[in-house]
Amino acid sequence: MIGNLNHVAIAVPDLEAAAAQYRDTLGAKVNPPQAEPDHGVTVVFIELPNTKIELLHPLGNDSPIQGFLDKNPSGGIHHICYEVEDILAARDTLIASGARVLGTGEPKIGAHGKPVLFLHPKDFTGTLVELEQV
């Protein structure tokens, strides 16, 4: 079912500062901020040779990552995103296995313009898992 690692997401208290650190201190290729109001975040993608880092900051009053940042004020790894070929088939298999799919269960369009879903961290060894159909 899961394929390549598409990205590792880090929730950050200061998006500009984190982007500057990856660009200037770590010498990475940093893309401009992308507002994603439908997901309640602003994201910055950092291109690595073999995957991406997604910096996340809350957008709006009802961001799903605000609780995480309240608990982790310096920031922290928020989720990992795996690629799947068929997100609906993956969803149905996962639900049948007893995993909880977050939200309505219907995929949303993510930051790459592809359908994404999230799986509850409590079902995957304390790790929030995102699936992105490629």
Ligand SMILES: CC[C@H](C(=O)O)C(=O)SCCNC(=O)CCNC(=O)[C@H](O)C(C)(C)COP(=O)(O)OP(=O)(O)OC[C@H]1O[C@@H](n2cnc3c(N)ncnc32)[C@H](O)[C@@H]1OP(=O)(O)O
């Ligand atoms: C633009 C899209 C972009 C993309 O890549 O395309 C994105 O990635 S958008 C990313 C932002 N969107 C989401 O994260 C959507 C899915 N997330 C959620 O629905 C919530 O964040 C949720 C339900 C995972 C947690 O919400 P909340 O923190 O408000 O709930 P709780 O405090 O009740 O947490 C329950 C339980 O889970 C633990 N938790 C919370 N977040 C994480 C996490 N990121 N990793 C691991 N564990 C997490 C939390 O500590 C609670 O545990 P407990 O032991 O009960 O205290």
Ligand SMILES: [Co+2]
């Ligand atoms: Co993501």
